[in-house]
Amino acid sequence: xxxxYLRFYLALVASLVLFALATLTLWHFTGGPMxxxxxxLGRLVQNVLPPADSPAAEQQEALRRLAAGLKSDVTxxxxxxxxxxxxxxxxxxxxxxxxxxxINLTNREHxxxxxxxxxxxxxxxxxxxxxxxxxMFHGALALLALAIGIAAFPIVRQITGRLERLxxxxxxxxxxxxxxxxxxxxxxxxxxxxxxxxxAARQIEQLVQGHKALLANASHELRTPLARIRLAVELxxxxxxxxHKTGLEQDIAELDWLVDEILLASRLDAVxxxxxxxxxxxxxxxxxxCARYDDVQLEGAVISIRGDGRLLRRLLxxxxxxxxxxxxxxxxxxxxxxxxxxxxxVWDNGSxxxxxxxxxxxxxxxxxxxxxxxxxTGLGLALVRQIARRHGGDxxxxxxxxxxxxxxxxxxx
Numbered sequence: 001x002x003x004x005y006l007r008f009y010l011a012l013v014a015s016l017v018l019f020a021l022a023t024l025t026l027w028h029f030t031g032g033p034m035x036x037x038x039x040x041l042g043r044l045v046q047n048v049l050p051p052a053d054s055p056a057a058e059q060q061e062a063l064r065r066l067a068a069g070l071k072s073d074v075t076x077x078x079x080x081x082x083x084x085x086x087x088x089x090x091x092x093x094x095x096x097x098x099x100x101x102x103i104n105l106t107n108r109e110h111x112x113x114x115x116x117x118x119x120x121x122x123x124x125x126x127x128x129x130x131x132x133x134x135x136m137f138h139g140a141l142a143l144l145a146l147a148i149g150i151a152a153f154p155i156v157r158q159i160t161g162r163l164e165r166l167x168x169x170x171x172x173x174x175x176x177x178x179x180x181x182x183x184x185x186x187x188x189x190x191x192x193x194x195x196x197x198x199x200a201a202r203q204i205e206q207l208v209q210g211h212k213a214l215l216a217n218a219s220h221e222l223r224t225p226l227a228r229i230r231l232a233v234e235l236x237x238x239x240x241x242x243x244h245k246t247g248l249e250q251d252i253a254e255l256d257w258l259v260d261e262i263l264l265a266s267r268l269d270a271v272x273x274x275x276x277x278x279x280x281x282x283x284x285x286x287x288x289x290c291a292r293y294d295d296v297q298l299e300g301a302v303i304s305i306r307g308d309g310r311l312l313r314r315l316l317x318x319x320x321x322x323x324x325x326x327x328x329x330x331x332x333x334x335x336x337x338x339x340x341x342x343x344x345x346v347w348d349n350g351s352x353x354x355x356x357x358x359x360x361x362x363x364x365x366x367x368x369x370x371x372x373x374x375x376x377t378g379l380g381l382a383l384v385r386q387i388a389r390r391h392g393g394d395x396x397x398x399x400x401x402x403x404x405x406x407x408x409x410x411x412x413x
Contacts, residue, residue, distance in 0.1 A: 008156040016145045023141060041128070046116040052078065060085040072126040079119030091123040162190045169197060178205040226255055261379040264314065265364070268386050277306040282342055282411070283335050285309065289316040290333055293324060300335025303342045303413050307391045315387045316344070318380040319407055323348045341393075342413040347406035358397040358405070384409065 049062045059076060063085040067074040073088035081093035094113045114122045122128070162185050172180035180201060184194045233248050282303045290296040316333075323331040327348030334345045353361060360366050362385045365378040384407070385395040393411040400406050 008160060009153055012152050012156065013149055016148060020141055020145055042114050042116045042122075045114055045122055046118060046120075049076070049116075049120075052118045052120055056084060063087055067124075070124070070126060072124050074125075075123045077121040077123065079121075081121070084120070088125075091125060094121050094123065159190065162186070162194070166190070166194055166197060169194075169201075173201050173204070178208055226252060226259070258379070261383060265379060265383060265386065268383075268390060277308060280305055280307055280309055280312065282312075282344070285312060286316055286333055286335055286344065289313060289320060292317070293320050293331070295329035296320065296331045296333060298333045298335075300333075301337060303335060303337050305342050305391075305411055305413055307411065311387045311390070315384050315409065318384050319344070319346045319409070322380050322407075323350075326350065337413055340413050342411045344409040344411070345406050346409075347400065347404055352405035353397055355399065355405075361397060362395065381407075 045066070048066055050058050063074060063076050064087060067087045073086075073091055075086040075091040076084045077093055078084055083090060083093070091111050110127075111123055111125060112127050114124075114128055116122065166182050169180050169182035178201070181198050182194045184191050184198070229248075230252055233245060233252065236245070282305050283298075283300050284302075286298055286300070290298045320331060320333075323346060327350030329349065331346065331348045334343075336343045336345070361381050364382040366382075381395075388395040388409050388411065391411050393409065395407065395409045398406055398408050
């Protein structure tokens, strides 16, 4: 991808090139004012001098009158470069290029030449015309374009440099760094854009922090009434209907699980620091969690990973709990290693998840229509993906070879 500052700079250089080409084309068709000046001067000098075939003495006398008061050396040459007449020190004969312009590469002194229309040359040690008008014009044009190109680069780079710093700030904010801000430089549109970004980032940070604080406080406050309800259920053991009491206990357990998951999700969102990791045996960790459930079959190899043991236990527990609530036994768990990556695959004998719902099931509080009447909070799989990504991995729903769906969690091994 072409960088923005290069786009600006190349557009400027292209504009200079087009301007130079247009100017050179105009010069080509009009002849240029400096060339026309040389032609006009040559015609005037020829009108003063006698014809080319006049005697040398007559041409010498005419040259003397022409050079009167110039205080310079003047020499008249024929069309073959041979001197006809001279005033003062004789000057070198002109060397003519393919365009008919006089050049003199061996003369170190300044000598200018005027080409007469009859082929003769008039040379003088003072400036009487433009020796190389086309070269002078082209050189001046090239130097001007080069100077503008060199001077424009730091200006363009300074403008686009601020845009690049603004881009890095946007990327940092998008990556989750809510404290990302950019420096406001200058007083132009880019500076106003930086101010708008900082203002928006500050508002987003305040909104997210308020949301997290509200969620955490609400979850924490739910603990108190839950404890009172649990105490009341314990006190009414003798008099309450057994079926009614069992329903209450299930509701309490469901609320307790929901609060626990909300608190964990809030902590994972609020804490952006690196996890406190330790070396763990993933197979042993999975075996401990599988032992909590009936009809769970575990297979795989011993794989060492670095991670937070408490969070990885919760990841495995949520996968198993999801299979228990929404699937059919037995639940299968496989631990495998592939190219430095540990993969946890969990599936069961249930109907599975439609392929169109593979991503939706990881959304917080999302529950498919056919599962709304079952137990569950809708946060379990969202936490699975959140924990996996905090460990540098990911969680996804995939199709197996037999057409069943499964959950696959990848972690760095």
